[in-house]
Amino acid sequence: MNDALRHIVQRMPKAELHIHIEGSLEPELIFALAKRNNVALAFDSVETLRAAYAFTDLQSFLDIYYAGASVLLTEQDFYDMTRAYLLRAQQDNVRHTELFFDPQTHTARGVAMDVVINGIWRAVQDAHTEWGMTGALILCFLRHLSEDDAFDTLEQAMPYRDKFIGVGLDSSELGHPPEKFARVFAKCRQLGLHLVAHAGEEGPPAYIASALDVLHVERIDHGVRCLEDAALTARLARDKIPLTVCPLSNLKLRVVAQLSEHNLLQLLDAGLVVTVNSDDPAYFGGYMNDNFIATFEALPLTRQHAQQLARNSFDAAFLDVPTRQRYLNEVASFFAGQVA
Numbered sequence: 602m603n604d605a606l607r608h609i610v611q612r613m614p615k616a617e618l619h620i621h622i623e624g625s626l627e628p629e630l631i632f633a634l635a636k637r638n639n640v641a642l643a644f645d646s647v648e649t650l651r652a653a654y655a656f657t658d659l660q661s662f663l664d665i666y667y668a669g670a671s672v673l674l675t676e677q678d679f680y681d682m683t684r685a686y687l688l689r690a691q692q693d694n695v696r697h698t699e700l701f702f703d704p705q706t707h708t709a710r711g712v713a714m715d716v717v718i719n720g721i722w723r724a725v726q727d728a729h730t731e732w733g734m735t736g737a738l739i740l741c742f743l744r745h746l747s748e749d750d751a752f753d754t755l756e757q758a759m760p761y762r763d764k765f766i767g768v769g770l771d772s773s774e775l776g777h778p779p780e781k782f783a784r785v786f787a788k789c790r791q792l793g794l795h796l797v798a799h800a801g802e803e804g805p806p807a808y809i810a811s812a813l814d815v816l817h818v819e820r821i822d823h824g825v826r827c828l829e830d831a832a833l834t835a836r837l838a839r840d841k842i843p844l845t846v847c848p849l850s851n852l853k854l855r856v857v858a859q860l861s862e863h864n865l866l867q868l869l870d871a872g873l874v875v876t877v878n879s880d881d882p883a884y885f886g887g888y889m890n891d892n893f894i895a896t897f898e899a900l901p902l903t904r905q906h907a908q909q910l911a912r913n914s915f916d917a918a919f920l921d922v923p924t925r926q927r928y929l930n931e932v933a934s935f936f937a938g939q940v941a
């Protein structure tokens with residue numbers, strides 16, 4: 602990629618829609634919080650922890666990711682983690698972000714729901730006050746746990762209903778199809794929550810179809826395996842169901858062997874509302890602009906693709922009409938001022 606295109610991709614306004622906030626915990630912060638909270642870690646240094654980030658698949662990552670999250674105990678911990686992510690995202694010209702959080706990872710360790718939600722939400726509010734970034738929270742159910750556990754989690758979260766806009770589904774995909782959570786998603790739909798789900802990351806295209814048909818999700822997280830089913834791909838394009846794609850995550854979790862083999866360009870060519878996101882940036886070697894640059898380096902993507910991806914990120918976001926329009930106008934005027 603040439604310098605002009607690199608500059609465009611870095612500077613263009615963008616939204617991040619697939620970021621697990623616990624996946625933004627850098628090893629340095631894990632060690633600092635472990636010390637502050639007197640939590641024992643299975644690693645003796647930042648370096649040995651980082652060296653363990655050699656994943657072979659989704660599960661090998663999740664085991665380390667849940668261990669890392671064990672240092673989060675107080676509201677201040679959740680605030681500090683979220684603040685660090687938001688500051689980093691701002692450097693990449695992220696204007697709006699929708700943060701996933703995994704309450705069950707914390708409540709199972711005795712951390713109260715209000716500690717989790719209030720800490721994360723206060724950091725989002727401060728970013729809005731201080732530099733105008735907009736943000737929202739999406740509560741994710743862990744799919745390796747039961748639907749009853751998800752119902753309990755929803756009930757515990759209801760006193761904080763004004764602080765999250767939707768629910769998602771994450772963790773180990775294979776063997777835990779969307780339909781396992783049909784009833785709890787139906788309840789969330791009744792409550793007027795936005796609905797998303799991880800599907801088609803490691804799991805088959807059938808999981809994408811059931812996330813749509815059974816859970817009635819509005820976006821698919823990852824979804825990269827949809828291309829294995831032409832009818833499903835056509836449906837996603839026709840219904841403008843966005844995919845929140847995470848290229849460096851796909852590389853690190855061996856969904857693809859090399860980024861040059863990533864299907865992001867085919868997904869765009871198929872007319873899908875593709876977005877680029879970081880997933881778990883502290884674990885996968887990159888934040889938003891790292892993902893954009895690595896992908897643009899690996900694939901024959903152009904300035905037009907960059908503009909499409911920036912626009913898609915705001916089109917796919919759960920924004921009110923005037924705010925979306927304001928961001929789309931920002932994208933248009935940014936690109937109108939570029940000569941590359």
Ligand SMILES: Nc1ncnc2[nH]cnc12
Binds near residue numbers: 624799
């Ligand atoms: N990429 C991913 N897939 C499923 N669950 C996750 N939790 C955090 N990152 C995840």
Ligand SMILES: [Zn+2]
Binds near residue numbers: 619
């Ligand atoms: Zn994810």
